[in-house]
Amino acid sequence: MLLELLFPRRCLFCGRVLASGEKDLCLPCMVGQRYNNSLIEKYDYLITEMPYEHLDIFLNYNKCKEAIINFKYRQNIYSGRKLGGMWARHLESMEWMKDIDAIVPVPLHWRKLLKRGFNQSEYLGRILSKQTGKPLVTNAIRRHVNNNPQVESDNRWDNVEGIFSAKDLSLIANKHILIVDDVITTSATINNLLKVIKKAKNTKVSLAFLSSNMP
Numbered sequence: 001m002l003l004e005l006l007f008p009r010r011c012l013f014c015g016r017v018l019a020s021g022e023k024d025l026c027l028p029c030m031v032g033q034r035y036n037n038s039l040i041e042k043y044d045y046l047i048t049e050m051p052y053e054h055l056d057i058f059l060n061y062n063k064c065k066e067a068i069i070n071f072k073y074r075q076n077i078y079s080g081r082k083l084g085g086m087w088a089r090h091l092e093s094m095e096w097m098k099d100i101d102a103i104v105p106v107p108l109h110w111r112k113l114l115k116r117g118f119n120q121s122e123y124l125g126r127i128l129s130k131q132t133g134k135p136l137v138t139n140a141i142r143r144h145v146n147n148n149p150q151v152e153s154d155n156r157w158d159n160v161e162g163i164f165s166a167k168d169l170s171l172i173a174n175k176h177i178l179i180v181d182d183v184i185t186t187s188a189t190i191n192n193l194l195k196v197i198k199k200a201k202n203t204k205v206s207l208a209f210l211s212s213n214m215p
């Protein structure tokens with residue numbers, strides 16, 4: 001109780017001190033936390049590299065932006081854990097999650113991994129895996145170009161293979177995988193990843209993003 005007076009619990013998204021009965025999020029953030037549905041339709045139109053089963057985008061970026069930035073760039077692991085927990089509960093409520101065999105986080109380039117110290121998608125994927133009981137697969141694909149493909153379009157890899165390459169596709173063969181990433185912006189990264197994944201034998205794909213920051 002004293003601890004709570006000294007360190008009042010704050011809203012994960014906006015930082016406001018929580019009222020009693022509020023958990024993780026304050027009421028206004030709770031209300032506006034979800035994405036709007038038209039976003040899914042827009043991405044459906046843009047994600048063209050291979051057909052997928054389900055696409056889910058969880059949180060409204062305007063609401064959760066600070067929490068994601070705190071986690072991703074300020075190493076606020078508490079924020080990451082909370083976001084992961086909320087996301088897992090959301091995905092668990094989806095009927096189609098029962099069909100998923102494995103969770104595959106979008107790989108990070110090793111240079112970025114060194115700089116940031118962790119792969120945010122893998123961190124979240126680990127929470128999802130633990131909570132849903134679906135195994136995490138991290139060694140099927142590697143990222144060999146450290147940039148967003150749309151930023152450096154003269155990159156020589158763009159015309160050849162894209163920014164990802166196969167490492168061990170047998171790990172996802174004959175499986176329905178859920179690809180997870182924290183934020184989807186353009187569809188370039190995910191289309192590049194699918195370019196490699198569609199070479200795997202008999203792999204079905206679903207996609208889940210914690211949030212979207214569509215330009």
Ligand SMILES: [Zn+2]
Nearest residue numbers: 011014026029
């Ligand atoms: Zn709030």
